[in-house]
Amino acid sequence: xxxxxxxxxxxxxxxxxxxxxxxxxxxxxxxxxxxxxxxxxxxxxxxxxxxxxxxxxxxxxxxxxxxxxxxxxxxxxxxxxxxxxxxxxxxxxxxxxxxxxxxxxxxxxxxxxxxxxxxx
Amino acid sequence: xxxxxxxxxxxxxxxxxxxxxxxxxxxxxxxxxxxxxxxxxxxxxxxxxxxxxxxxxxxxxxxxxxxxxxxxxxxxxxxxxxxxxxxxxxxxxxxxxxxxxxxxxxxxxxxxxxxxxxxx
Numbered sequence: 001x002x003x004x005x006x007x008x009x010x011x012x013x014x015x016x017x018x019x020x021x022x023x024x025x026x027x028x029x030x031x032x033x034x035x036x037x038x039x040x041x042x043x044x045x046x047x048x049x050x051x052x053x054x055x056x057x058x059x060x061x062x063x064x065x066x067x068x069x070x071x072x073x074x075x076x077x078x079x080x081x082x083x084x085x086x087x088x089x090x091x092x093x094x095x096x097x098x099x100x101x102x103x104x105x106x107x108x109x110x111x112x113x114x115x116x117x118x119x120x
Numbered sequence: 121x122x123x124x125x126x127x128x129x130x131x132x133x134x135x136x137x138x139x140x141x142x143x144x145x146x147x148x149x150x151x152x153x154x155x156x157x158x159x160x161x162x163x164x165x166x167x168x169x170x171x172x173x174x175x176x177x178x179x180x181x182x183x184x185x186x187x188x189x190x191x192x193x194x195x196x197x198x199x200x201x202x203x204x205x206x207x208x209x210x211x212x213x214x215x216x217x218x219x220x221x222x223x224x225x226x227x228x229x230x231x232x233x234x235x236x237x238x239x240x
Contacts, residue, residue: 041185041186042185043185043186045185046185046186049176049177049180053173053176053177056169056173057169057173057194060169065161065162065163065165065166066161066163066166066196066198066199066201066215067196067197067198067199068196068197069194069195069196070195070196070197071193071194071195072192072193072194072195073191073192073193073195074177074189074191074192075189075190075191075192075193076186076187076188076189076190076191077187077188077190078186078187079186079187081186095186102226103223106222
């Protein structure tokens with residue numbers, strides 16, 4: 001299964017999903033699957049910002065006594081964004097409409113991350 | 121109802137909750153309620169780091185086309201952390217054990233934020 005097939009599967013399984021991507025911590029997307037009706041949302045700028053936050057969290061891991069970060073979520077009134085670590089270099093990022101199925105999104109990213117890792 | 125009573129109510133309503141705090145974006149806690157059995161976890165260092173991330177997200181709001189951030193979550197294998205904006209200066213932060221009720225935590229923070237805001 002290609003990266004793209006995994007991303008498409010995530011978007012199709014989760015109600016309200018807009019787009020899913022495999023990204024590096026440098027903010028560069030390896031592969032993205034975006035629904036056509038999500039094209040009006042400029043997600044890219046936000047995603048680069050979130051990648052930057054994630055890098056800071058990784059670097060702060062020794063200071064944080066709460067363990068290595070495995071999941072990050074940044075939500076606004078319009079868009080919910082879920083991030084799941086895949087490897088020390090890559091993560092999965094999923095954008096949902098605010099009324100989308102957040103719990104299902106978390107679950108699907110959790111089970112998809114090891115499948116994507118196996119192909120890196 | 122005092123700040124502390126609101127925070128205690130949040131912790132008591134959510135299975136697996138460890139501690140809840142009203143914090144400023146400067147990383148200084150206004151009031152905290154922590155369960156006794158959570159004392160072994162040094163949450164403070166992580167919380168200051170998260171306050172810092174939140175400030176960056178606020179400052180980046182104009183760049184992000186995805187709307188103002190209302191909610192942030194940073195999860196590790198050990199601790200789930202939920203953050204909910206209260207006002208432009210303050211936010212609520214809740215730490216849960218990894219097996220805690222995440223969905224209930226999100227809900228309780230959402231309904232508690234306006235009550236806390238009314239007392240600021």
